[in-house]
Amino acid sequence: MGRDNVIPLIETGIPGFENIIQDEDTGMGGVPENTTSLIYGPPNVGKSIFCYQFMYNGLLKNEPCLYITADYGMKQLEQRTMDFDWFLQNYTTNEMLYVIDALSNFSGAKKQDTNTYKLTAVHNPTDLMVKVGLGTRFVFQKSQKFRSVFDSLTIPFAFNPDKLVIRVLKAYTKRIKEAGGAAIITHTEGSVDENIESLLKDIVDNVFRMDGNKISTEKVVDYKKLESRYKITDKGILIGMG
Amino acid sequence: MKKTHIPKLDDLLGGGVPAGSSIMFCANPGVDCEAFGYQMLNGLVKEGERGFIFTNVAEPDSIIYEFDSYGWDIVSAIENENVFFVDGSSSFIGAPSNAKYSFTDYSETEDVVLKAINDIPDGIAVINNLSTIIDYMGDLETVEIVKKWNKAAKENNTTIIYIFTEWDYEDSMVKKLKSSVDCVVELKTIEERVIVGQGFMVAGASWTEPLDTMILFFVIQPGGVKVYIPKILVTGPYNAGKSSFVKAISTKSVSVDRKAVGAFPTTIAMDIGHLDYKGFFADIFGTPGQERFDLILDVLSKEAVGAFIIIDSTAPQTFARAKEMIRKTRAEAIPKIIVANKQDLEGALSPDEIRDKMKLSKDIPIVPAVITEGKGTQECLDALLKLLYGD
Amino acid sequence: MVINLILRIQSGIPGLDQITADSKTGMGGIPENTATLVYGPPKVGKSIFCYQFMHGGLSLDEPCLYVLTDYGIKQLQQNTSDFGWELDNYIEKEMLYIVDAISSISGTKIINTENFSSSSVHNPTDIMVKLGVGTRYISQRSPRFRSILDSLTTLFAFNQELLIVRVLTAYIMRIREAGGTALITYTEGSADVKVETMLKAVVDNVIKLDGEYLTIEAMVGCGQKKAPYKITNEGIIIE
Structure with missing residues (x-):
């Protein structure tokens, strides 16, 4: 460690992340422990893949994950992660992955809640927060080191007044931070007014922007802001190449 | 109406x-x-x-x-x-x-x-x-x-x-x-x-x-x-004073010894009490301290909202066991008070020394007590209520 | 070794499956069970893209659910017939389910049949109801099917824009759940730029047509690609 009062990093699972945030003593990269991070950028630049990778790497290290899908359903989450050979089935079975699905109520199929799979509705933030409360407790009891993903704010913005989405985000980040978790929230740049976008950035501890070629650290606690190129491969995001 | x-x-x-x-x-x-x-x-x-x-x-x-x-x-x-x-x-x-x-x-x-x-x-x-x-x-x-x-x-x-x-x-x-x-x-x-x-x-x-x-x-x-009638857990190593503590804070308490209690084995000695303090009411469960009963700690501790960990301040060799019991009762995730009992005895460690020895974080209150004389028990209850509800 | 198999379906557009080919498997086409947005300025071939996608599926026995908001059923039959694709046969064989949300507006009298529903672009709720019926109808015939919404443009013109984003979200969730592959068209600039950004975020794949080039802006298992195209009497051909 060496330096005092620096928040330790947790590995994101994204190769080359040290090009974005680096512990100068160990050379390792990661996001500061127990902080919240916003990943934003134009549509389809790999923000969700970032989330899958962050979640999956945590699961590999026995860190449970509270995952909120607000842009797609559980079925898509399983399909899309499988495209990268990340299989969630085992983690669902051993209750390391807790999913709050805010969209599948629109799918027309009647789905059932389980211990670690909760349905909610994207236009009912009160119910969403009830599930976040239950989910946080569940993963916290599994391990005090856990991760959480909120992917993404885009659809919530289409279904709720902007200000309400901001309120929900505040309540969510507070809940995760108090429980000691690290959270990633994604947002599609340009889908809301600029003042709302800057409010989003204020709520979180770290801000990363992905633009399809470059990933840059716009805000981070305790570490230097860096930027680097990245690409998306069949193994996920790779930073610092090319 | x-x-x-x-x-x-x-x-x-x-x-x-x-x-x-x-x-x-x-x-x-x-x-x-x-x-x-x-x-x-x-x-x-x-x-x-x-x-x-x-x-x-x-x-x-x-x-x-x-x-x-x-x-x-x-x-x-x-x-x-x-x-x-x-x-x-x-x-x-x-x-x-x-x-x-x-x-x-x-x-x-x-x-x-x-x-x-x-x-x-x-x-x-x-x-x-x-x-x-x-x-x-x-x-x-x-x-x-x-x-x-x-x-x-x-x-x-x-x-x-x-x-x-x-x-x-x-x-x-x-x-x-x-x-x-x-x-x-x-x-x-x-x-x-x-x-x-x-x-x-x-x-x-x-x-x-x-x-x-x-x-x-x-x-x-x-x-x-x-x-919901909350369950408060009283746990700690063998002979630290759990039974006396349950008695001290309960309006009525029963010590169940070698009697059948529901699903639990008949050989277990456990204490059950009911607390009614400043408008707060709760069921109190004392857990057995011996290691051979560890298997049921998990059952007993389900749904507990708070815990008192009773330790014998004169017996630092049992502190590791106390920490183990915190883990086994999943008390890490709920508000808890360390009750530093037997403060009247010679060689009793102070709360600060205990915190140091047990490597406890600062936000876990350690309350000195002499349970047999009723000293410190009220402070313990106040400390837990404060954790549960704030000031 | 595990090979990721992103299942793909043939796009029906000559040349497109080649440029979308996966480097590992060589397979190309539109990723199955996803939603694709085809957008661009007016008159660059977005609807033709749809006809080809529909026809490509029908000729492989994949039924199709088709939502019309820009032109009516008569026009659809006429336009496809120009390319030599006759739809009557498929309608008869119950391979096609059409929701026509525009003919009623122009006052044309049309009769609902088992696989044809009239609706209105003024009433997204009614469109959603008919879509629900259509999805059931089609998905019962085949677990693999296609669904086309051509286009969002008129819907934006007649309704509150965010309502259309919400309806689209529900539509996509429904098609994905039923196992279908969705195609949605949109004329660039016909909605607020924020809404346009949202659209691209809601779908899985984004394809842009600009009259000269077809650009794959996003697609699972395939990087960004760009290729010139032309519209011939056989439809769009990627060069």
Whole structure:
């Protein structure tokens, strides 16, 4: 460690992340422990893949994950992660992955809640927060080191007044931070007014922007802001190449 | 008076809610507050009242489904036209609605609800959720709307129930909203890093001086809102003074020794007590200290909301065992107090020395005590209540 | 070794499956069970893209659910017939379910049949209801099917824009759940730029047509690609 009062990093699972945030003593990269991070950028630049990778790497290290899908359903989450050979089935079975699905109520199929799979509705933030409360407790009891993903704010913005989405985000980040978790929230740049976008950035501890070629650290606690190129491969995001 | 059909709430309100008044369930984000409105409506409809549900957060079909999962029959009341929906949700997501009233624009909310109130004189109106209206209509506008609804409700003798999720609004707006209704019931989360429980408390009622008590509750399906009698765990190494502690804090306690208690083996000595202290009541469970009983620690500790860890201040060699028991009873995740017992004996370590030896974080209180003389026990209770409810 | 198999379906557009080919498997086409947005300025061939996608599926026995908001059923039959694709046969064989949300507006009298529903662009709720019926009808015939919404443009013109985003979200969730592959078209600039951004975020794949080039802006398992195209009497051909 060496330096005092620096928040330790947790590995994101994204190769080359040290090009974005680096512990100068160990050379390792990661996001500061127990902080919240916003990943934003134009549509389809790999923000969700970032989330899958962050979640999956945590699961590999026995860190449970509270995952909120607000842009797609559980079925898509399983399909899309499988495209990268990340299989969630085992983690669902051993209750390391807790999913709050805010969209599948629109799918027309009647789905059932389980211990670690909760349905909610994207236009009912009160119910969403009830599930976040239950989910946080569940993963916290599994391990005090856990991760959480909120992917993404885009659809919530289409279904709720902007200000309400901001309120929900505040309540969510507070809940995760108090429980000691690290959270990633994604947002599609340009889908809301600029003042709302800057409010989003204020709520979180770290801000990363992905633009399809470059990933840059716009805000981070305790570490230097860096930027680097990245690409998306069949193994996920790779930073610092090319 | 109309009954609220929420257990214990009628007692706090002096018997119920006078017809024509307004009551607001005001919830911290994370509290299951919708059940309160639905349960009250369900109970009153069963008594023959009429009512409606205004919704802007769920389609009528999903609310019917929710009633069903609580085990409440709302369908026949809808068929008999005793209950109807004011649907501010379906058209919003492009879903069809067969509600009595539905609307497509938020600006219609005020008028449509007024119409609905006029339809059910002496009935029950449930508004779920007030917070979604606020960010569409504006702070002051919403306060005005609530006032108009309350006025209409009073004239019609309609009882109006608001579900309000208290996100981070301006204090002044929240104050105005709360002061425009006859009764405010606060629904709070009880937290220790995560939500460990939920409680309700009457913050004010225009017709009575409400009892100042927090009632812990949980919501189950089927069933609805149930009062929760919290379990407090008393644990610690063998011979640290657990039995005496349970006795000391209990209004009545039983030591169960070599007697059959439900599912537990007959050879286990355990202490059960009941605490009633400053309006807080709880069941107390003492766990056995010997390692051979560790297997049942998990069972005993399920659902505990707080824990006292009793240690013998003169026996540092047992501290590792105490820490192990914290882990085994999952007390890491709940509020806990370390009771540093036997402070009167020679060689007793001070709380600071204990904290150091046990490597405990600063936010876990260590209270010095001599349980056999009743010294420190009250301080222990106060410390735990402070952790559970804040100051 | 595990090989990720992103299942793909033939796009029906000559040349497109080649440029979308996966480097590992060589397979190309539109990823199955996803939603694709085809957008661009007016008159660059977005609707033709749809006809080809539909026809490509029908000729492989994949039924199709088709939502019309820009032109009516008559026009659809006429336009496809120009390319030599006759739809009557498929309508008869119950391989095609059409929701026509525009003919009623122009006052044309049309009769609903088992696989034809009239609706209105003024009434997204009704479109959603008909879509629900259509999805059931089609998915019962084949677990693999295609669904086309051509286009969002008129819907935006007649309704509140965010409502259309919400309806689209529900539509996509429904098609994905039923196992279908969705194609949605949109004329660039016909909605607020924020809404346009949201659209691209809601779908899985984004394809842009500009009259000269077809650009794959996003697609699972395939990087960004760009290729010139032309519209011939056989439809769009990627060069």
